[in-house]
Amino acid sequence: MIKEVIVVEGRDDVTAVKRAVDAEVIAVGGFGINAKVIGRIKEAQKRQGVIVLTDPDFAGEKIRRIIAKRVPGIKHAYITQKEGSKDGDIGVENASPETIIRALQSAKCEIKDKREEFNVQDLIFFGLTGDNKAKERREALGRELGIGYSNSSQFITRLNNYGITREEFIEALKRIEIGEK
Incomplete structure (x- = not known):
C-alpha cells in the first residue's frame, strides 16, 4: 500500500x-x-x-x-x-x-504494510456505528482527529491509513464526550 x-x-x-x-x-x-x-x-x-x-x-x-x-x-x-x-x-x-x-x-512514493488496527467491532463498541447517534459521533471524532466525516466503512479505512493510534483514538473520544455533556 x-x-x-x-x-x-x-x-x-x-x-x-x-x-x-x-x-x-x-x-x-x-x-x-x-x-x-x-x-x-x-x-x-x-x-x-x-x-x-x-x-x-x-x-x-x-x-x-x-x-x-x-x-x-x-x-x-x-x-x-x-x-x-x-x-x-x-x-x-x-x-x-x-x-x-x-x-x-x-514522485518517490513509499510503500507500507496495510494496517488493520481498527475494525467494525471497534466502531460498534464505541457507538460509532449501529447507534442512533453514530453519524454525529463519527463526524465529531473525524473533526477531532482531522480525518473528516465518512461512513463507517470509510472511517475504519481512514483510521488505519492515517496511522491513528489506539491512544489517540481514545483521547479524541474522551474530548468529544466532554463536548457532548
Missing part, C-alpha cells in the same frame, strides 16, 4: 488511482477547495505525507499551486497531457493504471 495520501481533483480521479494502487485518496472537488479540505490535506501531510496528482491542464496546475502554497513539503506526481487524454478530454481519470503507478513512483 502507498504510505502517502494521494490528492486528486475529483471522484473519477479517485476511481482511477484506486484502480492502479492501494492508497488513501482525497478529492478536492476542483476549484471548490476550501479550508476543510486543506485541513484534511495538512493532517494527511503531518501523519503520512501527501502526493498531489492533478490533471495536466491549467486548472490542475492552479489547484496544485494552491495546495503547495498552503501545505509545505508535499510531493508532486505528474502525468503528461498525452497520457491523460481520451476523446478530447484531459484528466487523471483517463490515465492508465501503469501511467499512474509510474507517476507515483517518480
Whole structure:
C-alpha cells in the first residue's frame, strides 16, 4: 500500500488511482477547495505525507499551486497531457493504471504494510456505528482527529491509513464526550 495520501481533483480521479494502487485518496472537488479540505490535506501531510496528482491542464496546475502554497513539503506526481487524454478530454481519470503507478513512483512514493488496527467491532463498541447517534459521533471524532466525516466503512479505512493510534483514538473520544455533556 502507498504510505502517502494521494490528492486528486475529483471522484473519477479517485476511481482511477484506486484502480492502479492501494492508497488513501482525497478529492478536492476542483476549484471548490476550501479550508476543510486543506485541513484534511495538512493532517494527511503531518501523519503520512501527501502526493498531489492533478490533471495536466491549467486548472490542475492552479489547484496544485494552491495546495503547495498552503501545505509545505508535499510531493508532486505528474502525468503528461498525452497520457491523460481520451476523446478530447484531459484528466487523471483517463490515465492508465501503469501511467499512474509510474507517476507515483517518480514522485518517490513509499510503500507500507496495510494496517488493520481498527475494525467494525471497534466502531460498534464505541457507538460509532449501529447507534442512533453514530453519524454525529463519527463526524465529531473525524473533526477531532482531522480525518473528516465518512461512513463507517470509510472511517475504519481512514483510521488505519492515517496511522491513528489506539491512544489517540481514545483521547479524541474522551474530548468529544466532554463536548457532548
